[in-house]
Amino acid sequence: MSNRHTTKALRSAAAVALTATMAIAVTGCGGDSGGQKSDKGASKESTGPRADGGKKPAAQSTTAIGEMKGPDGIVVTLNSAIREDGGFITVNGTLTNRGSKVFNAYAWRSKETEMRSQSSISGASLVDAAGKKRYLILRDTDGECLCSTGLYGIKPNESRPIFAQFPAPPQSVTQVDFQLPSMPTVNIKITG
Template identity: 50%
Template structure:
């Protein structure tokens, strides 16, 4: 699996949305998506709710936002990713302070990556 991050942008509502894509570059279906949901115990199902952002200078970790029913504001429905399949990725977080220009992005099973924030 390859995760490509295309954008991490603040919006006027005080949120930070990270967007990109997941791609199965193998010749077989990918079925090990459960770790991505983190400690998810509610109705989001198999998702990327386990993703976090860390503002090292601000010493703060940000978790994916939830709707009023407790579902993550992130990509869901990831039980099986077929060989060659590309799936849009998104996760929405509370926006760090405007002085924070980059954060560490962490999704279980992937290496941590530093991403620059726009907006």
């Protein structure tokens, strides 16, 4: 076989392998529910990562369990604080800019210098006043917070969903204070 035919055969084999790999990747990313019917009432919105790194679907509640009003018209409305299997609590809410200038959440980040996202709510905490314990946001294996990031360039009248995951306090604790730098503290009820 000549060099030209060998090169052509190798290119064809590479194209077939690439096509097969892409087909497997697309199939793996598909939304096949394994023959199960989907629940029409379930929300398809993702609110945060699970402990295994995937996105976690959760219904966004419209009922507020707490609200924080900060400087320059920034409002954080907390919708849920759910005790999850695995020993953590997920707090979900909405950040709304009711002010007249663009908002960046730089003041809300933690003091850690290793954090990649400089505009996150990584500085948030839960406080169990009765038990005298503070719970900081969980981190993934890369040291990044399990919380909303990329909270910059939020225009006036714009809202964004937010979430944060914390270690769960003991089952007997049902009320905690949610704290976010530069915002007033709000007491919220844990469900689940």
